[in-house]
Amino acid sequence: VITVLLLLYISPDTRGAAQMEPCRARCSGTRCFAAFHRAADSTAARDGCADLGGHLMTVRSSSIHDILPFLLGNLTGRFWIGLHLATGCPDPAAELRGFRWATGEVGSEFTHWPAAFDGSCSSPRCVSVSQEDDFEWVQGPCGDRLAGFLCEHGLGDPCEARTDARGAAPVYTPAAGSSPPGSTAVRTPPDTKYFCVSGRWQPAPRSCGAHEGVCERRCAENPERAPSPDPPTGTDDPCVALDCAQGCHKDGRASACTCGHGFKLARDGRSCVHVDDCADERRCTGENSVCVSNSVGGSRCVCEDGYKSRSGRCVDVDECASAPCEHKCANTPGSYECGCFPGYKKDPKSPHTCALFCGEEECAAECDPNNRFQCFCPDGYVADERGGDTVCTDIDECSSDYCDDLCRNTFGSYVCACSPGYTLVDQFRCVKNEGPTDEEPEGSGEATSQSFPTTTTATARPEPPRRPSAVSAGGLAGIIVCTVFFSLLML
Numbered sequence: 104v105i106t107v108l109l110l111l112y113i114s115p116d117t118r119g120a121a122q123m124e125p126c127r128a129r130c131s132g133t134r135c136f137a138a139f140h141r142a143a144d145s146t147a148a149r150d151g152c153a154d155l156g157g158h159l160m161t162v163r164s165s166s167i168h169d170i171l172p173f174l175l176g177n178l179t180g181r182f183w184i185g186l187h188l189a190t191g192c193p194d195p196a197a198e199l200r201g202f203r204w205a206t207g208e209v210g211s212e213f214t215h216w217p218a219a220f221d222g223s224c225s226s227p228r229c230v231s232v233s234q235e236d237d238f239e240w241v242q243g244p245c246g247d248r249l250a251g252f253l254c255e256h257g258l259g260d261p262c263e264a265r266t267d268a269r270g271a272a273p274v275y276t277p278a279a280g281s282s283p284p285g286s287t288a289v290r291t292p293p294d295t296k297y298f299c300v301s302g303r304w305q306p307a308p309r310s311c312g313a314h315e316g317v318c319e320r321r322c323a324e325n326p327e328r329a330p331s332p333d334p335p336t337g338t339d340d341p342c343v344a345l346d347c348a349q350g351c352h353k354d355g356r357a358s359a360c361t362c363g364h365g366f367k368l369a370r371d372g373r374s375c376v377h378v379d380d381c382a383d384e385r386r387c388t389g390e391n392s393v394c395v396s397n398s399v400g401g402s403r404c405v406c407e408d409g410y411k412s413r414s415g416r417c418v419d420v421d422e423c424a425s426a427p428c429e430h431k432c433a434n435t436p437g438s439y440e441c442g443c444f445p446g447y448k449k450d451p452k453s454p455h456t457c458a459l460f461c462g463e464e465e466c467a468a469e470c471d472p473n474n475r476f477q478c479f480c481p482d483g484y485v486a487d488e489r490g491g492d493t494v495c496t497d498i499d500e501c502s503s504d505y506c507d508d509l510c511r512n513t514f515g516s517y518v519c520a521c522s523p524g525y526t527l528v529d530q531f532r533c534v535k536n537e538g539p540t541d542e543e544p545e546g547s548g549e550a551t552s553q554s555f556p557t558t559t560t561a562t563a564r565p566e567p568p569r570r571p572s573a574v575s576a577g578g579l580a581g582i583i584v585c586t587v588f589f590s591l592l593m594l
Contacts, residue, residue, distance in 0.1 A: 126251075127174050135256050136160050136167070138174040138182060145229040145245040148183040148252030149205070157256035158205040159185030162232075162240075164213045165383050171238045171253075180250025181231040186240060192224035195412050198403060202230065205255075212380065212402055215240050218389070220415030348374045391417035391437070409437030429456045458482070461495060462514055468493035483515030507533040 128137035143151060152158050162168050162184060175182065185205025194201035200216065203209045217239040221227070229245040232238045232253075243249070342351035347360035362368050362375035369376045380386060380402035381394035387404035396402045406417035423432035428441035443449060443457035446469065450458045459469055459481035468486050470493060471477035480486050480495035487494050499517075501510035506519035521533035528534050 126178060127176055129170050129173055134167075136170055136174060137254050137256070138176075138178065138251060139254060140178055140251040142248045142250060143183070143252055144248050145183050145187070148249075149185075151252065152185075152254035155254065155256070157254045159183060160253035160255045161185050161204040161206060161208075162213065162215070163204065163208075163211045165380055165386060168213055168215060168238065168385075171232060172234070174253060175232075175234050175238075178250070179234065181233045181241070181243070183229065183231050183249055183252040184240070185255065186230040187245070188226075188228040193220075193222045193226060195220075195222050195414050200415065213386070214404060216415050217241060218416060222414040346373055389415075389417060391419075407437060427455055460515075461497070464497050464514065466495045468495045481515055483517075506531050 126138050126140045149159055186202050188202045199211055227242040227244045229243055230240045231243050231249055342358050345360055349363050350361040352359050352361050360373050366375040367378050381396050387394040391407045391410045392404050393407055394402050395405050406412050409420055410417040411420050419436055421434050422439040423434045430444050431442035433440045441455055447457040448460035450456045461481050468478040468480050478486055478493040483498055484495040485498055487496050497514050499512050501512045501517055508522055509520040511518045519531045521527045524536055525533040
């Protein structure tokens with residue numbers, strides 16, 4: 104079907120408003136788009152589209168973006184589209200970065216900004232596209248005279264078919280009792296072609312090749328040859344019986360369910376299923392950017408975890424700037440990693456914090472530099488004074504019978520196990536296995552290394568003291584002596 108925009112823009116109703124015709128045009132759904140190869144600044148481009156009953160083109164989806172290569176075809180130079188920054192400064196965090204479409208909308212299911220987006224307050228406020236820049240949305244001064252502009256126009260009502268006054272029946276494409284916008288009617292003879300535009304049949308261009316050529320001739324002006332439409336009939340609404348999930352398109356006596364953008368018609372012909380725009384590899388091609396499908400249709404580009412949008416790019420977030428780690432923090436691409444000072448290790452229950460660590464039978468205690476009697480040891484160790492120094496010594500928990508059966512002491516902890524025929528429960532209790540078993544009788548033999556769990560984990564039973572009193576034995580003796588001394592002075 105030849106594109107109806109050639110008629111929308113050069114029909115008798117609009118010829119007086121603007122003596123121009125599109126070089127190329129194409130329709131998608133209920134919208135039609137056309138390229139005008141005429142030098143203009145953004146204001147003249149906007150007024151040119153408005154004079155023809157439309158507005159500058161909005162590229163709000165990947166499917167509409169795919170029309171641009173056809174519209175610009177072999178045309179060179181930049182062409183205005185309907186995207187501009189009305190007031191204020193660009194907002195890199197917004198979907199359209201503070202810009203808005205010619206229709207006033209600020210959202211979009213598709214974006215195609217270049218990597219070198221200018222987010223400064225002095226940046227240009229209008230946008231154009233070109234083949235040379237892979238149809239990216241390039242900012243430019245609104246007063247620049249570019250090669251042309253792209254317009255958008257809505258399709259109108261369907262046209263009714265009937266036999267003309269001479270009894271000749273034109274050939275309709277598609278063949279139907281009522282022709283949707285964009286349909287053609289050919290009368291033979293004299294091989295005259297017409298288009299359905301806004302409920303009326305309009306004569307087609309003499310070349311009848313708008314879908315292949317560039318800058319076609321003007322439409323023939325002989326409307327009396329157009330097939331005369333029948334008035335609408337008073338039949339019941341055919342859409343009622345279809346019970347469509349979203350929308351319904353009536354075509355004379357026929358009707359069909361339709362779906363909004365971001366959805367497609369399911370096999371049942373009534374319901375709509377979501378179209379995964381993220382399957383398009385051209386979506387969200389920026390580094391560290393991912394495509395997220397919306398539950399209501401369409402999709403949007405967001406930065407991966409650990410990144411944020413800045414001037415149109417996803418840049419790494421320095422999490423260490425907020426001091427999330429107790430000791431050391433190393434920023435990594437998209438994340439960060441905590442570390443600990445010597446003598447400490449990451450707390451497995453809280454990886455952002457650090458706990459004292461020895462890993463040997465004895466280690467030097469961690470003492471307050473301002474109070475040598477205020478010392479601390481890792482869990483599973485006890486403080487011991489030796490010649491004026493405090494040493495942390497591993498506690499042998501196995502000597503305190505904290506396991507039901509077998510026990511193995513480890514540095515800072517202990518591990519319980521059971522003899523063959525028994526099962527370890529709650530990490531310290533041994534329960535006899537039920538049913539017959541080929542294992543040795545309970546309690547027989549010696550435990551092997553395989554009898555113990557491979558991980559060194561403290562048991563759930565009441566634990567022995569994990570940290571000594573902050574006051575050592577020597578410190579306690581000093582307190583007692585001082586107390587007695589001051590008591591005698593008061594007598």
